[in-house]
Amino acid sequence: MITIEITNLDELVKEHRGPLTAMLGKIVADVEGEVEKIVIEELRNEFERRGIRANFCSIEGIHLRRIMTS
Structure with a gap:
């Protein structure tokens, strides 16, 4: 199994879906779900x-514990 934690969610949504979506995403959307897509x-x-x-x-529903970062 590979698990990847994306740490620049807002930047990715802004780049791929536009600045308005990124701005409103925090209010009305699941930003993590959008980045996952x-x-x-x-x-x-x-x-x-x-x-x-x-x-x-x-x-x-999984909780991850970070043990090493790059």
């Missing part, structure tokens, strides 16, 4: 380009 889209596109078949799953 962006990352899955990017991964899916790259995997397809390379001929990799994969299933993407979203897991809710």
Whole structure:
């Protein structure tokens, strides 16, 4: 299993969905969910380009403890 914590959520939403969505996202949308969609889209596109078949799953309700950062 691979777990990735994205730490620049607002920047990604702003870049991929526009500044208005990023600004309103904090109020009316699930910013983490939006970033998850962006990352899955990017991964899916790259995997397809390379001929990799994969299933993407979203897991809710897990608490992660960071032990190392890069």
